[in-house]
Amino acid sequence: MKNNFDELINKYLDNEIDSDELNTVNDLLKNNTEFKTKFITQKYIHENLNEIPLHSAPTNITELVMGKIISKLSIKTQKNYFFKGILAILLVFLFITLYFFFSLLGDLKIVQQTVSYIDYSKNYFQPIVTFFSKIIQNDIFRTLSGLLGLIILLSFYFSLNSFKDFKNRIRQF
Amino acid sequence: MKKLTDIEIIESVLKGNVNDYSLIIDRYKNKAFSLLVNILKNKMDAEEALQDSFIKAYNSLNNFRNESQFSTWFYKVVYNTGLTILSSKKRKIEMQMDSFEDLIYIKNEDDEVYSISENKKIYLLNLVDKLPIRNSLVLILYYMDNLSIKEVSEVLDLSLVNAKVLLHRSRNLLRDLLIQHNYQEELQ
Numbered sequence: 001m002k003n004n005f006d007e008l009i010n011k012y013l014d015n016e017i018d019s020d021e022l023n024t025v026n027d028l029l030k031n032n033t034e035f036k037t038k039f040i041t042q043k044y045i046h047e048n049l050n051e052i053p054l055h056s057a058p059t060n061i062t063e064l065v066m067g068k069i070i071s072k073l074s075i076k077t078q079k080n081y082f083f084k085g086i087l088a089i090l091l092v093f094l095f096i097t098l099y100f101f102f103s104l105l106g107d108l109k110i111v112q113q114t115v116s117y118i119d120y121s122k123n124y125f126q127p128i129v130t131f132f133s134k135i136i137q138n139d140i141f142r143t144l145s146g147l148l149g150l151i152i153l154l155s156f157y158f159s160l161n162s163f164k165d166f167k168n169r170i171r172q173f
Numbered sequence: 174m175k176k177l178t179d180i181e182i183i184e185s186v187l188k189g190n191v192n193d194y195s196l197i198i199d200r201y202k203n204k205a206f207s208l209l210v211n212i213l214k215n216k217m218d219a220e221e222a223l224q225d226s227f228i229k230a231y232n233s234l235n236n237f238r239n240e241s242q243f244s245t246w247f248y249k250v251v252y253n254t255g256l257t258i259l260s261s262k263k264r265k266i267e268m269q270m271d272s273f274e275d276l277i278y279i280k281n282e283d284d285e286v287y288s289i290s291e292n293k294k295i296y297l298l299n300l301v302d303k304l305p306i307r308n309s310l311v312l313i314l315y316y317m318d319n320l321s322i323k324e325v326s327e328v329l330d331l332s333l334v335n336a337k338v339l340l341h342r343s344r345n346l347l348r349d350l351l352i353q354h355n356y357q358e359e360l361q
Contacts, residue, residue, distance in 0.1 A: 010341040014322075041356070042348045048294055049316035052301050057206035058220055062198045065227045069191060 005035050012039075013046045179243035183234060198227055201244070204318060205251045211302060211309045212255035218262070219255075226254040241327065244318065248328045252310070259306075279303060283350055293356040300347060308343040315340055 008025055011017045017025070028035040058064075135141055177185075177196065185193045205226055209219035230250045237246050282303035290296035301309050307329060314325045326336035 006341065006345055010344065013344070014337075037352060038348060041351050042344060044293075045297060045344055045347050045351070048297060049301070049312055050319075051294075052207075052298055052313060052317045054203045054317070055207045055210045055216070055219075057202035057223060061202050061206075061220070061223060061227075062195050065198055065224055065231075066192065066195050068224070068228055069194065069231055073191065 005038055008035075009039050009042050013042065180239065183237065183243065186231075187234060194231055197230075197247075201247060202227075205247070207317070208248065208251055208310060208313060209255050211313060212252070212259055212306050213262075218258055222251075222254050222258050225258075226251045229254060242324065245320065245324045245327055248314065248318075248320075249330075252328055252330075279305075279346065279350065283353075287354055293351065293359060296354070296356070297347060297351065300350060304343060304346065307339060308346065311336065311339045312343050 005028075008017070008021060008028070011021060012025055025039070029039060179197065179200070182193050182196050186197075202223065206219055206223050209222045209226070210216060213219050213222060226247075230247055233250070237243065279300075283300070286299045286303055287296060290299055301312055303309075304312070310329060311325055314320045314328055315322065320328070322336050322340060323333055325331075325340070326333045329336060329339075331339065
């Protein structure tokens, strides 16, 4: 009975009571002292709990948090500059190498030597190249690799969107 | 002047106006701090957890989807941060008490609260802080922040039914304590 009282009172407070139960509540309020005591006390609690006092956060919390966020951001920016700098140095090296390569191309002897090396390599690797070209020409292989390529591209797109979003999409799929 | 909504502030922060995040901090700092004081039962730890919560929320703003309210999402971050600190302090056992243990746990606290409370309302409001963690959190989120029981269940990572049971148990516990001190006589 005690649990029944509790259930009825909680249903009443949560606005989940039906008309039969409401009648029961009204009857019990008139005829049952224990129920009445519980009901009045619980109703009082329900009506007063929205006045629970808040604990005041430290006054400087906003400055502290914003300071941490902004200092993290400036470290990130510094990191970006670091990687950009390395990229720029690598690009300079690449251009210098290309410049020397093309300037040496003018020397015919080097070109002739290079061509003969290419011919030698072609003969040496001919059976392997033939084997792989047969596989590549196979329709099933091409379809499968096409599909695989498409899946990889889609995965890349989704993972760029966001990792969480990507996970959700895979789950839905 | 029109008050900016949480979503408008977040959009602005994500566009690069980082300083707008201070509006979110000002808006939620006291509520989040109250939750953390209830979880950790210690203001020093709560202060540290509060900073962590705001920084974690900022770092995860990109993951926030408008599927739920910002407050629900943010309180979940706060709750999880509080739990992480709590488990590191090995006080997690307090979280897992059942209803019978609730009464034993509250008994010692109750005497102290009753002795310092001037009237039934102050007694009731002070008592909320002394309840076991999840019992007080469910009351704070439901009454102070007007979250629906579904939102409370999301924050506390409970099923809807369990969140409802917890709310009812918490109210029943408060009621039993009020009756124990004969406060119901003033209400009749």
